[in-house]
Amino acid sequence: MQLGVASGTVRVQFFARYAEMVGRREAAVVVTLPATVGDVVRRVREELPGARGLPERPLTAVNLKHVKLDATVRDGDEVALLPPIAGG
Amino acid sequence: MQLGVASGTVRVQFFARYAEMVGRREAAVVVTLPATVGDVVRRVREELPGARGLPERPLTAVNLKHVKLDATVRDGDEVALLPPIAGG
């Protein structure tokens, strides 16, 4: 059994209006595991310049699938913050 | 005021299976006025060779519009006997 605190790195992607707000398309974010998507979003909003304007509860996806904020993230996951969808 | 019995001539048209049954596409039918589409159908079934096989209450149209059998016909009307519709 491993003692101590494990951490993981997730790749966070921003799209459309969110990418404009934070001025970038992606960021590597380190979180303490276990962590949820909500933890990743909090971390992003606290640490990334310009990210304060992001909603506290944005639409999110992990590894190309829609997830809720309480979904677990693992090291290496691709987390996406999605503005309100407007396709079609 | 006109006395005596008035009569009118309507042009009756047959389509698809009905045209095959009676072996023709149209017939001039003389009816005593006032008359209904039902009267025309009865007349056709009684007098036209092969027309006995037509239903007693077929789908009918007068002057390009669907009508019920109790609709009135006038001299010169175009009456159509329509097999069950199967378009589209």
Add this chain to the structure above:
Amino acid sequence: MSYLTRSPISLDALLAEVSSPERGGTCAFLGTVRNGPEEHGVTAIEYSAYDEMADAELGRILSEARERWPQARAGVRHRIGKITAGEASIAIVVAAPHRAQAFEACRYVIEEVKRRVPVWKKELRLDGTAVWVDPSGQPTTSPPVPSFSRVAEGGDGHV
């Protein structure tokens, strides 16, 4: 202009009739001559119509659709004559500012066509028989025409 045609239907021409930049949702329906497991070797269907009335009725249906969905524009073409399996017998196109109107109006038009437009069809089958199709879509009432292939089989009852 007639809503009936004896030539193949051009969906593009119909789309051009109803399209406009203010109508962002377009719904189309294509009815094609079917030859599936429910059919029995249908090679083509011979469509016939009471031409003048079919045309008038199609015009009335489009008018009704326009009354119900004033922002929508609908177009329709019904092909008449012999149509090979896989080809279109009818095309309906409805363009509207919003998709719900387009779907509803398109569905309305095809349902009314099926109910009201005086068109009939005779299935032409692989075995040489020709069968009038009744309104439920099932070919039933018809003077069956024995085919040559059946006769050649010696009448053993298996076709």
Add this chain to the structure above:
Amino acid sequence: MSYLTRSPISLDALLAEVSSPERGGTCAFLGTVRNGPEEHGVTAIEYSAYDEMADAELGRILSEARERWPQARAGVRHRIGKITAGEASIAIVVAAPHRAQAFEACRYVIEEVKRRVPVWKKELRLDGTAVWVDPSGQPTTSPPVPSFSRVAEGGDGHV
């Protein structure tokens, strides 16, 4: 093969993908870039997507449609990039043995696309502004970019 494209959508190609003689009813939906009275001089829309996820999500929606309507075949193409008003941003085509399935499955696909596929649009307007469109279809939240024409008018507040 991807469900996304940067080129104009070919409805004919999509129809060919799903058509077959056993499927006699085909329903298509075309979404085109709108410039009507509700819009305000939209000349084009710049569509962007989370490409990999949009593609995966479109595939999942088609699979769901296939599960719900096993006899139907559905195809979809979503165009990405700058699309001029009047041109199609999405096309959905569903062929089925019977028309009810085709209409229902087609409607299902477009509704799910609108709800789930990560695509965004920015309206490019006549006055030079560019506006993100929010999901209700109303362009609201956006950093407004004053246009040259506005500046040229002397800022009297009337545009």
